[in-house]
Amino acid sequence: MASPRKGVLRRVGAWCAHHGAIVVVLWLAALVGLQVLERAQGGDYSDDFTLPGSQSQEGLDVLKAHEPAAxxxxxxxxxxxxxxxxxxxxxxxxxxxxxxxxxxxxxxxxxxxxxxxxxxxxxxxxxxxxxxxxxxxxxxxxxxxxxxxxxxxxxxxxxxxxxxxxxxxxxxxxxxxxxxxxARPEADDRTSEAIGFGVAVLVLLIGFGSVVAAVMPLVTALIAVVCGLALLGLLAAAFTFATVSPTLATMIGLGVGIDYALFLITRHRQNLMDGRDPPTAAGLAAATSGRAVLVSGCTVIIALSGLWVSGIGFIGKLGLAAAVTVVTAVLGALTLVPALLGLAGRRIDRLHVRRPVAETETASTGAAGAAGTAGAAGATEAGGSAGAARGGTWHRYAQRVERRPWWFLAGGVVVLAVLAVPLLFIRLGHIGDGADPESFTDRRAFDLMSSAFGPGSNGPLTLVVDQTDVPQADRASLASKAQSALTGVPDAALITPLEPTQDGDVLIATAYSVADPQDERTTALVNRLVDDVLPQAVAGTDARTYVTGTTAAQVDFLDIVSSRLPLIIAVVVGLAFLVILVVFRGVLVAVKAAVLNVLSIAASYGVLVAVFQWGWGGPALGVSGEVPIESYVPMMMFAIVFGLSMDYEIFLLSRVHEAWLRTGDPKASVAHALEITARVITCAALIMVSVFAAFVLSDSIVVKMLGLGLAASVLIDATIVRLLLVPAAMTLLGRRAWWTPRWLDRVLPHIDPEGGTTDHPGAGAPADAAPGRGGRGDTVR
Structure with a gap:
């Protein structure tokens, strides 16, 4: 029997398909209305790295109180x-x-x-x-x-x-x-978006043949993203979002929006081939793949919410900005996509560049011995007979993985390990103005300052000694001792003499590094002044010392991010583990998903280090010289990629789980799921890679990093991990993959990512009769 939520999704999908014109008009009205409202009431984006409680902020507060002009x-x-x-x-x-x-x-x-x-x-x-x-x-x-x-x-x-x-x-x-x-020119991402869209059209046409089916995911994703960006602009009127926020939201929104629409359309077209009428097919797609979309979207949002664990509002709001377009992408997939499918009806494949294809259910259906005539007819229309389908490229590949899982597992791990090697040498920091294009005024100012005054002049450090609580009689000796301590400090090109403020309660000096602000020697100088030099200079007194200024604040930001990155990784991995465990009710499946995703992200970090920090290809991307990895980029990438990888994880595992419940054959279920999802996963990944990679054309180095990092992550995840490591690991685990302790099975809520198998054309048994149910002891699902 369908669960209440499944019934809701099915009814929503069917209603939208029956009333397609109304739904499309409502979405277009929302699009226009939000745009008008955002232009009238929307806020601006700006970078505010304020860190309440940090030593640089406290030093700034001391200066404001005693010497406002300084x-x-x-x-x-x-x-x-x-x-x-x-x-x-x-x-x-x-x-x-x-x-x-x-x-x-x-x-x-x-x-x-x-x-x-x-x-x-x-x-x-x-x-x-x-x-x-x-x-x-x-x-x-x-x-x-x-x-x-x-x-x-x-x-x-x-x-x-x-x-x-x-x-x-x-x-x-x-x-x-x-x-x-x-003064930097406003980011114009239209070129990147156009390139991403163009590649997506080609991929969809080649992969699925139908013009309508190729255009529909792009249209729905674009409408959803534009609505999401308008909502983000309205939020920006009340909260301060970073300038990179709309670009990040666009990247994520387009990527997941196209993927989600693609998943639903693929399932819908198979339902049509199985003989269902368009509204029923759309409703069933919403009840099955639509549920996978809902679970995947929630997982992405949960992962992005994990960024608030950093305790830094700047980073948490970046996650919030991306989550806004993920929400609109999910809503668009569950309502707008069925509406357009209903309007298209059976004409969805009328315009095509080759014979349209969709999913085939022949492999496991034949194994189960429960294929109906409608399913067989659908398979024949999709591309030939059942035997022909089983002889396809992906089927043969799936059989190879099934025969030699250890070889595929070892090969995939070796590739990920090699790609992850540069991660061992990662250096986090802040990308300075010297890496910007020469057309930017801040880059020209940087070069002029470096040439005339030395590279350290671009990031002066203000040294603050607060001697408010020091008796007047001891202040002269304190000033002399502090000045002596500031002589010959390593990595300091110059430190000016300490000067008292007008009220005499604070001593101020300026330090210049021997290197530019983004250099690790400048970071070392700041940490040395904060941790050793200044505290030792005032030791034995009640004076307090600070190093403040923009560069010092960036170093504090780096230290905070570095210290909290392990916590964010633990929280996001833990949340994703729980989602997979609840959805698929397999402890080893959840452990496998967490471990492989961490390995995948480590490999993508290695790509970033090689390209930007080591300079392997950086100049070709418009990056001047070798630059550190922006401090918050790994944190953002981890949350985003871990969430996005769940799209493919849930899409593939849901089909493995579905076949396993029908057949009870764990190895054949893996091969079957790989065969019917490989094309969709590959096409979806290529689209997302093209969308992300197109943003390397941006003038912003941070956007280039995020674009390349996300593109590399998706490519690695959808190929090495999803099509190689996951099938190999699942084949080796066999029935153990779906093992859950009986006590845990009772505690966990029940969520079915694909709506069960009762509505599936090849279902041979009800869900309650599936393998492993009703036994004693531990549960194997």
Whole structure:
């Protein structure tokens, strides 16, 4: 008997198929309405790396309290004149500085030129101040009371107006730091989306032959994603989402949306070939594959929700952004897809480039001896006789896996191990402005600063010694001791003398690294100052020390992410294990899924390290030099990929489980499931890979990383893992794969990912008569 939920899914699918026009109109109305609402009330996206409770944030709070002009968030306006010293344009520089000081949220703007009467620095002398020794490069340090990247692109109009006198005087003006990030051109992902869609059309046409069946997944996924992005824009009006959020949501939404629609359409077309009318076929597809879609979507959302374990709102909201389009993709698959299937009726295969194909149920149906005439006719229409189907390429491959499972298992593990080797050398960090394209103003500012002042000038560190609780009589000795400790610090190119604030309660200095901000030597310098140098300098006193600034905050962010990544991995793996255990009620099946998915993700991490950190192909992707792996990318990839891999896991295992309940033959069930799902999994994976890989064309290095990493993960998972390791492991496990302790079977809720076998055309026995049920002791499902 169908479960209540199964009945709901079937009734929803059938109703949508019967009333296709109404459902399509409702979706289009929602699409237009959400777009209008988002344009009127939607918010902006910005990068806010605020880390409450971190030492860099506490140091910033101390500065704000005692020296507001030295606190806040700093950015540089870099000036360069190749023809003459900048002292010749002191008037325009003074005017620009004055105008910058009047802008909203600006605490201070420092004039880089020396005061009148001050002798110029000697040629070749170390550049301590904001004016280079040759006088041709300088930078105005602008301090804001909020993160500049959160102010919106319209804020740049005021900045451009303020520096216009300099540009009119022939001075090159570039924006560095957070102000330069604000000036980056808005991401335009239309090219990536078009390429992904184009490849998807080709894959679907080649794989399934039907033009209508090829276009339908793309249309439904696009509508669902656009609705999801509009909802995300409305959420952005209330919460701060990172600038990469809509791109990430688009990538995930398109990928899962096309996959989910493809799963339903494939099952629906087989139902049509089995002799059912279109509404009934659509309803049955929603009750079977639709349930797998629902379980898969929930698993993806659960995995993305695991990102909140990081305790960092920035990362948790990235997961939330991706989850929004996953929700709309699931809703689109369960309602819009059946509606379009109902409208298409039996004309779904009228336009085709070759003979349309769908799933075949001949292998295990023949083994069970329960195939009906409708099933046999469907198999014949799908591509020939039952015997022909059993002689197909995928059937022969499945038989090879069944005969030599150890060879396939060992081969797959070796391939994953080789791909994962670079992971042993992974270096997390922050991708600096130096890796951006030269067309970006922050990259040009980075190069000018590096050339004139050294690479460390792009990431100055503010050292803070809070001596509020130190008696006045002890402050002089404390300052002398601290200054002595700051001499000869490894990896420090320069540390300026400690200067007291106006109230005398805080000492401030600036440290410059010998390397650029993304270099591991800069990270080492920050950690050395925070953990050793400054604490030892004030040892025995009540003074507190901090290292703050944008670079220091990025290092704190890295430390927090690195320390919490194992926890996130444990939580996501644990949740996925529970989902597989509840759905398929097999302890070893769940363990196998968790282990193989971890191996798959480790291999994809290795690909990222080789391409970006080692530079193997980075220049071809538009990446300048070798860059570290952005600190939060592995965390995001793990949650996303672990969730997405459940799509293929559930789709394949549900068919194995379905055949196992019908036949009781574990090995034949694996071969049968592999035969009928291989084409769909392969096509779905190629589509998702094309969608993700197209985003390497983005100007954002982080988007390139995510695109390549997700593409590699899906490709590895859908080929090496899903078509090789899973069948081999399941064949070796045999009946043990579905073993569950009796006490655990009673405790776990019952969820059937494919709606059981009672409605299946080849079902030979009711679910209650399936192998392993009703026995004593432990349960084998």
């Amino acid at each position: 606190g806040g968030y700093s950015a540089q306006v870099v000036l360069h004149d190749a023809s003459e010293p900048l002292t010749q344009v002191s008037g325009p520089i003074g005017t620009a500085v004055g105008s910058l000081q009047k802008l909203p949220h600006v605490l201070s703007a420092q004039n880089p030129l020396p005061a009148p009467g001050t002798p110029p620095p000697a040629q070749g002398a170390a550049n301590v101040g904001p004016l280079s020794s040759d006088g041709r490069t300088a930078y105005i340090t602008v301090r804001f009371d909020v993160q500049p990247s959160t102010l919106g692109s319209a804020y740049l109009d005021g900045v451009d107006t303020a520096v216009e006198p300099l540009r009119a005087a022939g001075v090159e003006v570039e924006y560095g730091g957070p102000l330069g990030e604000l």
